[in-house]
Amino acid sequence: MADRICRAKKSLILAVAVLLLTGCAGRPLIEREIVRAIFFAREDGKEHAVLLLQNQESEDSSDYEVASGEGDSAAQALADAAESLDGVMFYGLTDLVTLPADCDWEQLQEFASLLYETAQPSPEITLFVMDSRTRDNLEQTAGDLYDEMQAVEKKYRISCGLESVLSQANQAILPCWQETGYGIAVLRAGAPPLRYVEPVRAQLAAVLCGQSRKLEFVFSDGSISCTAGATVLFHALRDRTQVILRLQDASLSSLTQDIPNEEQTLRRLLSAELEDAFAQLCADTRAIGADPFRLGFWQACLQGAPGNDLPAELVVEYA
Template identity: 40%
Template structure:
């Protein structure tokens, strides 16, 4: 009985359908879901690519159920490591799919959540394996991780990295009863991810593509001042322009922080946990006053 309750009973893994990823998209009034399955025939001369199974439904739950029922073996979610939500996901849909996965799939803690890119998915057969591997590559390269539990950390907002095929990743902040806030680029998307605690890296181009940076990032708040500490910084010019690279990067980060803060203030949400840290430090800040933001190079 203990083995069954822990999910260790029943068929052996070799006879189960091992789900690695679940990709959702919206098609008109319906939802489409693709299960990315481990190819257990690889050692027997298989292609080495993941297997895929897709289905549609009026709701995400119905689409997932249809996909599960089309499989031969028992569905096993214990090794699930990635979920992709539709590109047009809002806060309520993120909560709906997140709750569905907690209730049905019960995924491992290592699971990462992404949004699909804006490019439409015409065929899962042509796209699923590429999308799954692309998002896993982004997670490894940029050290970005949004776990399933982070959809529920705050009751009116969540933030999710978004897949992009052009390099790096975008970042989307989903606030309840508000239009999703889309961020892109190192000094905006990656800054937002650092402020949300989902990465400690800045890596990519800035200054309109004329410079590149790599740095470890840590956020501290002291006396109401938000400090972005950058360590192991490597800056490189990608054009003949003679500009102080540190100064340009700091100014872009400061502008992005001000833009993000003003946009979030209109939604009444606090994905960066500013209010929490201000209360911890006993700092009284007017709601209309943006915190001071500093970039510290170490």
């Protein structure tokens, strides 16, 4: 009995020693380079990656550092940036990635697969298509840019995660960064990307493809401002697809004296503006063979055939 207890004790001590020797692979926080955002850029035929890192010397979470690298591919640029740092890269808290301004569908796929492989264990990464900033500019403004993008994402309730950009087989829709608000880029395999910078079209496109649930814009002529929550309903009819945009808590105001500040008038003008924007979006996307709003899907579900040639109309309703 005593012999057995002695053996059990020895085994226990051995097990604990093995545990301690084989494990202990944890890494102190201070040795990690915590990446908050990655800004990809393309300049002179080279790929650049600017990493926004958490400053580990500071207790303030909004204190950042910047590292950058370049290479023939985005992966090389990212590796180059990582090599310039002493610590171990940690992408677990990366929540923003921007892509070069001229990014098309094929490049998007490359970036997505690079992020899937590299950025582990990563949370939902929000993707933006960047404006045409240079690497130097990005290095200087990365911290502010990150904060501004976060603010815009929060303000317009944008959600464009890495997992959702490739949810359609040959097309994607992504928000684009611009100084005021955001734009939208429609990427289609084998076609040049479409980019909408005008707020009404960009925000309408984001709402219709499910990336946002809020409209907050001023008409391009500066006449009316609008703020509203938005939900979308698709009705597939035999001869057309009806997209019902339901606006909640809409707040409209006239910004010029030409337009009376009457609710009915403003609503009528808003509806007309949105319908125009929708028609333009449909025409443009059809021209490159894209269907970012999945109108074909609803036709196929409810009418049995995709009906890609059927017209689509937007109906604006106020809740």
